[in-house]
Amino acid sequence: MKVVSFNVNGIRAIMKKDFHESLAMMDPDVLCIQETKAQDDQVAEALKPINGYHLYSNSAVKKGYSGTAILTKEKPISVSYDINIEEHDTEGRVICAEFSAYFVVTVYVPNSGSALKRLTYRQTWDKAFLAYLKALEKKKPVIVCGDLNVAHRDIDLANPKPNYNKSAGYMQEEIDGIDAYLSAGFVDTFRHVQPDTQKYSWWSYRAGARARNVGWRIDYFLISADLLSKVKKADIYNEVMGSDHCPVALELN
Numbered sequence: 241m242k243v244v245s246f247n248v249n250g251i252r253a254i255m256k257k258d259f260h261e262s263l264a265m266m267d268p269d270v271l272c273i274q275e276t277k278a279q280d281d282q283v284a285e286a287l288k289p290i291n292g293y294h295l296y297s298n299s300a301v302k303k304g305y306s307g308t309a310i311l312t313k314e315k316p317i318s319v320s321y322d323i324n325i326e327e328h329d330t331e332g333r334v335i336c337a338e339f340s341a342y343f344v345v346t347v348y349v350p351n352s353g354s355a356l357k358r359l360t361y362r363q364t365w366d367k368a369f370l371a372y373l374k375a376l377e378k379k380k381p382v383i384v385c386g387d388l389n390v391a392h393r394d395i396d397l398a399n400p401k402p403n404y405n406k407s408a409g410y411m412q413e414e415i416d417g418i419d420a421y422l423s424a425g426f427v428d429t430f431r432h433v434q435p436d437t438q439k440y441s442w443w444s445y446r447a448g449a450r451a452r453n454v455g456w457r458i459d460y461f462l463i464s465a466d467l468l469s470k471v472k473k474a475d476i477y478n479e480v481m482g483s484d485h486c487p488v489a490l491e492l493n
Contacts, residue, residue, distance in 0.1 A: 241269050241270075241491065241492040241493075242266075242267070242268045242269050242270075242489065242490070242491045242492075243268060243269065243270045243271075243272065243344060243383060243385065243461070243489070243490045243491075243492075244266050244268035244270070244271050244272070244477075244487050244488070244489045244490075245271075245272040245273075245274070245346065245385035245386050245387075245459060245460075245461065245487065245488050245489075246271065246272070246273055246274070246459075246480075246483070246485065246486075246487040246488075247273075247274040247275045247348070247386070247387040247442070247459060247483060247484075247485035248273055248274070248275060248276065248482070248483050248485075249275050249277070249483040249484050249485065250275065250276070250277040250278075250483075251273065251276040251277065251278050251282075251283055251286045251287065251307075251309070252277070252278055252282065252286045253277075254482045254483055255286045255287070255289075257481070257482040258481065258482060259482055260289065260290075262480045262481075262482065262487075263290065265480075266477065266480070266487060266489065268311075268489070269312065269313050269314065270310065270311070270312045270313070270314075270337070270344055271293070271310070271311040271312075272308070272309075272310055272335075272344065272346035272385050272386060273308060273309040273310070273311070273346070274307075274308050274346065274347070274348035274386050274387045275306060275307065275308075275348055275387065276297060276299065276306075276307035276308065276309050276332075277304050277305060277306070277307060278299065278304070278307060279299045279303060279307075280297045280298075280299050283295070283297040283299065283307070283309055284297070287309075287311070290311065292313060293311035293312060293313055294311070294312050294313075294314075294315050294316070295309065295310070295311055296309065296310045296312075296316075296319045296335055296337065297309040297310075297332075297335075298321045298322065298332040298333070298334065298335050299332040300330065300331040300332040300333075301330045301331070302330075302331070305331070306331040306332050306333060306348055307331075307332040307348070308332055308333060308334065308335050308346050308347070308348050308386070309335070309346075310335050310337050310344070310346055312337060312344075314339065316337040316338050316339055316344075317338045317339060317340065318337075318338045319335065319336065319337050319338070320335075320336045320338075321334065321335055321336075322334050323368060323369060323372040324372075325368050327364075328365055328368055328369075331348075331350070332348075333347060333348045333349070333350070334346070334347050334348075334369075334372075336376065338380075341380065341381070342380055342381040342382060342383055342464070342467060343376050343379075343380060343381070343382045343383065344383045344384075344385070345373065345376070345382060345383065345384040345385070345386075346384075346385060346386050347369065347384060347385070347386040347387075347388070348386055348387050349362070349365065349366075349369070349386065349387060349388045349389045349390070350362050350365050350389065351389045351408055351409070352389070352408035352409070352411060352414065353408055354408060356408060356411070359408070359411060359413060359414075362389075362413070362414065362417070363413050363416075363417065366414075366417035366418075366420065367417075367420075370420055370421055370424060373421075373424075373426070374424060377425075377464055381463070381464035381466045381467045382426075382463065382464045383461065383462075383463050383464075383467065383490065384426070384461075384462045384463075385459075385460065385461045385462070385488070385490070386459065386460070387442075387458060387459050387485065388418060388458060388459070388460050389408070389409055389414070389458055390409055390410070390414040390415060390417065390418050390458060391403075391409055391410050391456045391457055391458055392415060392418050392419075392428065392431070392457075395436075395438055396440075396456065396457040396458075397409075397410060397440070397455070397456040397457065398440070398453065398454040398455055398456070399454065409456060409458055410456075421462055422462075425464065425465050426462040426463065426464065426465070427462065427463050427464075427465055427468055428460060428461075428462055429460075429461040429462070429463055429471055429474040429490055430457070430460065430461065430474045430475070430476065430488065432468070432471070432474070433471065433473065433474040434474065434475075439457065439476045439478065440453065440455025440456055440457050440476070440478070441455070441456070441457050441458060441459035441476050441485055441486055441488055442455055442456045442457075442458050442459065442484060442485045442486075443455040443456075443484060444484070445484055450484075457476070458485075459476075459485060459486075459487075459488045460488065461474060461488060461489075461490040463490070467492065470492045470493050471490070471491075471492060471493075472491040472492060472493050473489070473490070473491040474488075474489070474490050474491075475488070475489050476488050476489075477489060
């Protein structure tokens with residue numbers, strides 16, 4: 241079982257690039273997409289050339305903003321959208337696909353913003369989303385993946401000192417949020433499998449950051465501890481282009 245998560249920064253834009261080739265190379269059983277920047281009908285239209293997958297998408301009320309999607313070879317038992325809290329359910333940020341052995345949840349966590357205007361909202365989101373995940377976990381184990389919009393530790397970004405408590409994505413309040421997921425029993429699979437690897441999943445478009453590998457690891461797979469023994473591989477596909485993010489992957493036995 242191979243699951244790939246990818247913030248595509250616009251599904252219509254990436255489909256005009258080499259997305260077909262990248263998808264064929266990765267060959268995931270489940271592909272979780274964030275930031276579709278499209279309505280459900282536009283997502284379906286953009287992905288029409290992709291065969292062999294069932295498609296589920298969740299768009300924001302605001303057009304051209306946020307949005308998530310799941311493509312899966314196996315049809316899920318059920319699919320649900322959002323977290324049933326009105327203030328968090330207008331931006332298309334969550335899809336949950338239920339399979340026999342676990343839930344797969346894709347999430348696009350709110351960004352605190354360049355002026356940190358949404359930092360307080362982000363903290364509210366983190367608490368609500370963790371409660372949602374723990375409720376799912378009472379039924380069966382959970383695989384949650386996506387753009388969490390936070391670097392967890394110094395190893396997870398190229399320039400930790402100038403960014404700590406100054407930049408969205410490396411504020412202590414955001415770090416506390418991911419600490420809470422881990423304290424609640426979820427495991428950061430990449431860091432578990434590759435504890436000392438400095439690899440990033442997002443680069444600014446400015447100043448040739450990707451070419452210089454001045455990046456951040458803000459895309460994750462977190463899993464219920466019950467699934468840890470099944471983890472075969474966790475990786476970040478730096479070579480896959482087309483977005484300011486790159487895909488992250490998890491393979492399970």
